Amino acid sequence: MDGLQRRLNESVQFKLSVTLSLAILLIAVVAGAFSFLSAFDEAHELQDDVLRQVAQLLDRQPLAPSPPAAATRRKARHEDSRVFIQRLDDGNRPAAGIDAGALPLPSTLTDGLHTLEVGGESFRVLVKTTAAGERVAIAQESEFRDEIARHSALRTAMPILVLVPILLLIVANLVRQMFRPIAALSKEIDQRTEQDLHAVEGSHLPTEVRPFVVAINRLLARVAQSMHAQRRFVADAAHELRSPLTALSLQAERLAQADMSGPARERLSVLRQGIERGRNLLDQLLTLAKAQSSTELPGAPVSIQNIYRRVLEDLMPLAESKRIDIGVEGAQDVKVWVSELELTAVVKNLVDNAIRYTEDGGRVDLSVSQDAGSAVLCIQDTGPGIPLAERSRVFDPFYRVLGSEQTGSGLGLSIVQTIANRIGAQIRLDFTDEGKQSGLRIAVLIPTSPSPNGFAGS
Numbered sequence: 001m002d003g004l005q006r007r008l009n010e011s012v013q014f015k016l017s018v019t020l021s022l023a024i025l026l027i028a029v030v031a032g033a034f035s036f037l038s039a040f041d042e043a044h045e046l047q048d049d050v051l052r053q054v055a056q057l058l059d060r061q062p063l064a065p066s067p068p069a070a071a072t073r074r075k076a077r078h079e080d081s082r083v084f085i086q087r088l089d090d091g092n093r094p095a096a097g098i099d100a101g102a103l104p105l106p107s108t109l110t111d112g113l114h115t116l117e118v119g120g121e122s123f124r125v126l127v128k129t130t131a132a133g134e135r136v137a138i139a140q141e142s143e144f145r146d147e148i149a150r151h152s153a154l155r156t157a158m159p160i161l162v163l164v165p166i167l168l169l170i171v172a173n174l175v176r177q178m179f180r181p182i183a184a185l186s187k188e189i190d191q192r193t194e195q196d197l198h199a200v201e202g203s204h205l206p207t208e209v210r211p212f213v214v215a216i217n218r219l220l221a222r223v224a225q226s227m228h229a230q231r232r233f234v235a236d237a238a239h240e241l242r243s244p245l246t247a248l249s250l251q252a253e254r255l256a257q258a259d260m261s262g263p264a265r266e267r268l269s270v271l272r273q274g275i276e277r278g279r280n281l282l283d284q285l286l287t288l289a290k291a292q293s294s295t296e297l298p299g300a301p302v303s304i305q306n307i308y309r310r311v312l313e314d315l316m317p318l319a320e321s322k323r324i325d326i327g328v329e330g331a332q333d334v335k336v337w338v339s340e341l342e343l344t345a346v347v348k349n350l351v352d353n354a355i356r357y358t359e360d361g362g363r364v365d366l367s368v369s370q371d372a373g374s375a376v377l378c379i380q381d382t383g384p385g386i387p388l389a390e391r392s393r394v395f396d397p398f399y400r401v402l403g404s405e406q407t408g409s410g411l412g413l414s415i416v417q418t419i420a421n422r423i424g425a426q427i428r429l430d431f432t433d434e435g436k437q438s439g440l441r442i443a444v445l446i447p448t449s450p451s452p453n454g455f456a457g458s
Contacts (some may be wrong), residue, residue: 012179013175013176013179016175017171017172017175020171020175021168021171021172024164024167024168024171025164025168028160028161028164028167031160032157032160032161035153035156035157035160036153036154036156036157037153038153038156039149039152039153039155039156039157040149040150040152040153042152043145043148043149043152043153044145044149047124047140047145047148047149048113048124048126050083050140051083051113051124051126051138051140052126054083054085054126054138055126055128055130055136055138058085058128058130058136058138059130059131083138083139083140084103084123084137084138084139084140085136085137085138085139086103086105086136086137086139087134087135087136087137088105088107088109088127088135088136088137103118103119103123103137103139104118104119105118105125105137105139107135109125109127109137110127111127111128111129111135112126112127113125113126114126114127115142118139121141121142121143122141122142122143123139123140123141123142124139124140124141124142124145125137125138125139126138126139178206181204181205181206181209182205182206182209185200185202185205185209185213188200189216193421193422197220197221197223197224197227198220199217199220199221200213200216200217200220202214202217235285235286237285239286241278241282242279242282245275245278245279245282246279248275249272249275249276249279252268252271252272252275253272255268256268256272281411284411284412284415285411287345287411287415301335301336301337302335302336302337302338302339302340302343303333303334303335304333304334304335304336304343304368304375304377305328305331305333305368307340307343307344307347308328308347308366308368309328310344311344311347311348311351312326312327312328312351312366314348315348315351315352315355318352318355318356319355319364322355322358322359322360322361322362323360323361324355324358324360324361324362324363324364325362325363325364326351326355326363326364326365326366327365327366328365328366328367329365329366329367330367330368330369332368332369332370333368334368334369334370334375334448335375335448336375336446336447336448337448337449338423338446339423342419342422342423343419343446345415345416345419346377346415346416346419346420346444347366347377347379349412349413349415349416350379350412350416350442350444351364351366351379352412353412353413354379354380354381354383354440354442355381357381357383357384357440358381358382358383359382359383362381362382362383363381363382364379364380364381364382365378365379365380365381366378366379370448371445373447373448373449374445374446374447374448375445375446375447375448376443376444376445377443377444377445377446378441378442378443378444379441379442380432380439380440380441380442381432381439381440382432382438382439383438383439383440384438384439384440385431385432385437385438385439385440386429386440391429394413394429395413395414395416395417395427396414397410397411397414398410398411398414399414416444420444423446424446424447425444425445425446425447426444426445427442427443427444427445428442428443428444428445429441429442430443
């Protein structure tokens with residue numbers, strides 16, 4: 001009972017269905033009872049009319065002489081015979097040819113309709129004085145009359161009994177259909193990404209729901225404005241900080257050309273590393289802000305092999321400084337409908353991470369293939385890999401794997417995840433060597449067909 005009450009309170013659709021069903025059942029019970037009783041009374045009235053019509057016939061045709069005594073003593077009668085006609089003035093003798101079983105009716109009965117108990121049975125009796133002056137009783141068994149009346153009443157109420165279950169199913173289906181637009185709206189909003197904050201279309205929704213849609217649209221507008229202000233702040237702050245960091249970097253380079261002691265040069269080296277790390281952080285912040293607010297639509301499909309070549313040209317000096325064997329496996333190429341700048345940012349961040357986290361003398365391989373309508377970009381290395389417990393958090397901004405000694409901003413994978421969400425791509429993390437639980441293999445699955453809004457898979 002508590003579960004039903006809780007569901008009634010939580011679900012408007014269920015509450016409406018139950019309320020309408022109960023109302024229909026109540027109305028059906030009242031209407032069925034009224035129809036049954038009305039038909040039952042009407043059947044009795046018709047049967048009384050039959051007795052009156054028989055009495056009218058007796059006015060036109062007098063009763064035959066009384067049957068012989070032997071016939072009077074006969075008790076048996078035909079089963080189909082339910083009407084008894086007999087005189088009341090002559091010892092209650094039955095009329096000839098009607099029924100030989102006389103009923104012991106009192107001769108003092110007044111003219112009209114009576115309900116009498118005779119011989120343990122109930123009879124409906126009409127007493128009438130004919131035009132010839134004879135007093136005649138026309139009787140009928142009440143049990144037989146009630147049986148006919150019940151059958152007639154049930155036939156009258158039967159359509160209601162048949163239509164009620166059908167009506168309940170129709171009501172339940174109509175309620176479900178009325179709430180379907182609301183369910184579709186909730187599904188549409190639930191499937192949106194955090195960047196998809198355009199207004200909800202509510203013209204196809206019921207009037208009662210539109211105020212909620214208007215309120216949701218206002219909330220989405222406020223959230224979009226707040227996110228835009230946040231991204232603008234990050235981008236502006238990064239731009240403002242680039243100039244002083246660039247100046248510091250130039251001053252550090254000039255200072256490195258001056259004569260200084262060994263300890264001073266070591267400290268200068270640490271200072272230059274910090275400045276470089278700050279510049280990389282600013283570049284990543286700018287890239288993240290641009291990825292979160294980018295609305296660039298691809299004008300043509302982009303070749304993944306071309307992206308690989310550009311990224312390798314930029315990062316080859318870093319790989320050579322660590323003696324890392326880096327290259328592209330295979331010559332297969334796949335084209336995707338995504339922004340060239342965004343795809344370059346994805347590949348560059350993944351390759352940069354692979355180089356930084358791979359030990360000196362390691363290996364980084366890039367490859368591309370096509371599978372079930374998606375381009376599969378694969379970057380794998382021989383580094384330590386990402387433990388299973390850490391994989392749910394490595395895409396968070398500024399998060400770095402515990403125990404890592406590599407310098408970085410912690411924004412690379414966050415940028416990759418942001419762009420992947422925009423273009424409808426999926427990211428899968430695995431070990432390069434499953435047996436040793438080492439190495440990292442990142443696969444990015446990008447749909448190859450363009451979507452109606454110009455982005456693959458979005």
